[in-house]
Amino acid sequence: MLLVPLTLLVLLEPNLAAVHVNLTEGCQIIHPPRDGGIRYRGLTPEEVRSVRFLPFDYEIEYVCRPDREILGPKVRKCQRDGTWTAMGQPSRCLRTCPRLQLSLENGVAVARAMERVPVEGTWAEFSCNPGFRLLGSPRSNCTKTGRWSTPKPVCELRRPFSGPPPPIQPHLASGL
Missing domain, CATH: 2.10.70.10 (Complement Module, domain 1)
Incomplete structure (x- = not known):
């Protein structure tokens, strides 16, 4: 000793x-x-x-x-x-990627293969809350360059169907 x-x-x-x-x-x-x-x-x-x-x-x-x-x-x-x-x-x-990618307004971003911070090899899956739809890729990977492989997606509010009105049936329009 x-x-x-x-x-x-x-x-x-x-x-x-x-x-x-x-x-x-x-x-x-x-x-x-x-x-x-x-x-x-x-x-x-x-x-x-x-x-x-x-x-x-x-x-x-x-x-x-x-x-x-x-x-x-x-x-x-x-x-x-x-x-x-x-x-x-x-x-x-390992190179780190921005944490900002892991927050999603009106949705959830779940990081996989991540310890303390997102590093190359970490990947994220995105999903939206009910009533919203995902615009963009549902998955992104942290690359060796320190950038995410796809842009951060957006959760957009779903709108009720607002297409053209249904066609009028000829026999109903004439009163028959």
Whole structure:
């Protein structure tokens, strides 16, 4: 147990950079997801570049570029067996789509395959309240470009039939 705090002190001490390379206990540095990075708590960028292993119980946090959201574990922790938590679940930075698409006046928009925010792969189904009809596509997908595949539909009030009057029957018109 004394080794863990001592190891962390060695990693955080900038004057002992040569010791970093010899550290072989803990977890190996892992790569960030595409379009993202890793926040190393308590380490400077120079220290991160010189470290090959991080100590047990050390946590990293994935961060994404703007307009992207992490899908999968956002934080990983170095376990006692030298592995990071939840490595069977990939962490990916996916582009987000506007939430505004998921609100529909006089209707309902139901998002499928969505965690916290709509990201690429999320799809929405639209339906209208009774007395309204849907104008537009009943389904839209959040694409890799961060846009919805179809414009947001509209729920329009159904109007009673107001077509031409029925034709007058000749025999009724003449009084027969």
